[in-house]
Amino acid sequence: MKIEPQHVVSLTYDLYVDQEDGSEALVESATQEQPLTFLFGAGQMLPKFEENLSTLSTNDTYDFRLTPEEAYGEHDEEAVANLPLEMFQGADLPEIGSILPLQDNNGNHFQGQVVSVAEDSVIVDLNHPMAGQPLHFKGTIINVRPATAEELSHGHAHGPDGHHHH
Incomplete structure (x- = not known):
């Protein structure tokens, strides 16, 4: 079956x-046993990743590269945040290199990597870990199937064969 939206x-x-x-x-990596399963065209994946897959069908193999612009963008030197130490009261200070789950004023969730811990603040790099890097994907399409009505209403796939919420 050919890959199509929905x-x-x-x-x-x-x-x-x-x-x-x-x-x-x-x-x-994603393996045969633990494949990546997603609802095509739902905006969960990088647009260029989907575009490169859009002509494929079950059992097809693929091998393509994305430029940083097509992937996670260039590394932005300005994309750092100073988090006041008060934010971490009652908690251990994060270690350099650790990833913090953060939320902006609009409620968007994202992750930042701790680059340094100063006397009064923690400095976090907000770039995606793969920002500035070209990505090279190789793999095989294992299965393509029409999404169920429930998956479409939820906007995401429920596992390789579809599953029910308990």
Whole structure:
């Protein structure tokens, strides 16, 4: 079956990023046993990722690259936040390199990586961990099926075969 909007796609992927020495490093994978399953066209995935898959069908393999602009954007030096230490009262201070779940004034959730801890604030890098990096995806389309009415109303897939909320 061909991939189309309002279809649920299950696929394997290996995601590679470029290393400074010119080689590629595998940073994420989805396997046959644990595939990535998503509702195509629902805006959950990178638009260019979906665009590259849009001509494929079950059992097709793919291999494509996304530029940083097509993926998570360029690394933005300005995208840092100073969080006052008061925010962490009663909690341990985060370690450098740890990822903090944050929320902005509009209620949007995002993650920041702690880059330093100063006397009165914690400095967090708000860039996506893969910002500024071209992404190289390789994988196979395992399954394509029409989404159920429930999946469409919820806007996301319920597992490879669809599942019911208990």
